[in-house]
Amino acid sequence: MEKIILASSSPRRKELLEQVGINFDILPSNEEEIITKINPSEIVEELSLQKANSVLKMVTNDSIIIGADTIVSLNNNIMGKPHDKNDAYNMLKQLQNNTHTVYTGVCVIIKKGIDCKVIVFHDSTDVTMYPMTNKQIYDYIDTNEPFDKAGSYGIQGQSAIYIKKICGDYNNVVGLPIAKLYNTLLDIGIDLKNY
Template sequence: MEKIVLASSSPRRRELMARAGFRFEVIVSEADENIEVEAPDRMVEELSKRKAGAVAELVKTQGFAEDSVLIVGADTMVSIDGKKLGKPAGEAGAEAMLKELSSRTHQVYTGVTLIRIKKESGHFSQESRTFSEGTDVSFYPMTEREICDYIATGEPMDKAGAYGIQGKAAIFVKGIRGDYNNVVGLPIARLYQELKSWKEKK
C-alpha cells in the first residue's frame, strides 16, 4: 500500500487531486522559495523540487507504516514576454498585473516533482522525477472598471498572475491552448500519465 502526500496548501490542487480519484493527505512545505533561475519553466520545476524535498525529509523523520510514500510537490507561475508574475503584493500589484494581461496572450507554467520513499531494513530509499507543463492563455480586453471590480472580490490576491481561471476571471478568458487544469494549478492528466509510466518501468 502506498500513501500519497500533497506538498501544497493550495485548495485548487487539493480539489483537482480529489476529483481525479486520488486519496491523499496534505503536508504543507516550508521550503525557501527565493530562487535565481531565469526561465519560468525551469523555475517552477526547481521550486517543486524544493517543496517536495522538504516534505520528504519531514516524512522520513516522522516515519510511516505504509510500504511507500509518494510526495507530490508543485509550483505555478504566470509569464508574459518572459516576465514572471507571481502572487500580487497588494491591490496595486494585482491591478498592474491584470492591465498587463489584458488583450494579450500569456503563459502559465506548473512544475511538478514526484518523490517516492520506501523503507527497507530500517533504511530509506528514494527516487524522483520532475516535469513541467505550459499552457497559453489569451485574455479579452479588460476595462479599468472591470479590473477594479474583479480586484474588489478578493479573488486575485492569492493567485499567480492575479487571477483564477476557474473563478470570476473566467469571463475574461478568450481562449487557451494546452491543459486547462494546468492553469488552475496542477496538470492532473500529465501527473497521472507520469505515475503510470513510472509504474510500468518497474
C-alpha cells in the first residue's frame, strides 16, 4: 500500500490533514521554485507540481505525494510571503477594506513502481477584509504572524478579527482545500483516510 507524503513543511497543511484523520509523513521539497506562468491559478499549479516532483525524486517506495502552494492576488498583483516589516505593511495596507483572492494549487503524484499518475488542480476563495488603521496593521505585524504567510496574514490566526467575509473554501485560504483534495482522489478510487 502506498504511503502518503506531504511535500510541505507548512504547519497549517499538516494540521488540516491531521484534522480529518489522514495518516501521512512529511518530506518537504528542497528545490528552488521557478515561476514561468503569469496567471495566479497557473502559478500555484506550477509550484505545487514542482514541490511534488522534487519529493518524488527522494522516494523509492510506492507513494501518494501531495504538493501545495498558496498565493494571494489583488487586482492581478501576486502577494507571496513578506520579506520584511515594510513588505508586510504594504501588503496589509492594500488588502484592508478590499476583496482579494487566495489561490491554492495542489499536485498529487501517485507512484506505483515505475508508473506515476499526476493530478494537478487549484481552488480559489475570495476574502474581504474590514478597514484597518495603521496602528492595527503595525500591531498585527508585531505579532510576527505575517512573516510565513502569503499576503502577510493568517485567516486562522489573529487576523481573523479583520476578515469581513469569504466566498469559497475557508481551508483553501488556510493553505489546503482538503475537501476538494479528498473528493478528487475519491473519484479515482483512492480514499486517503484508508491509508
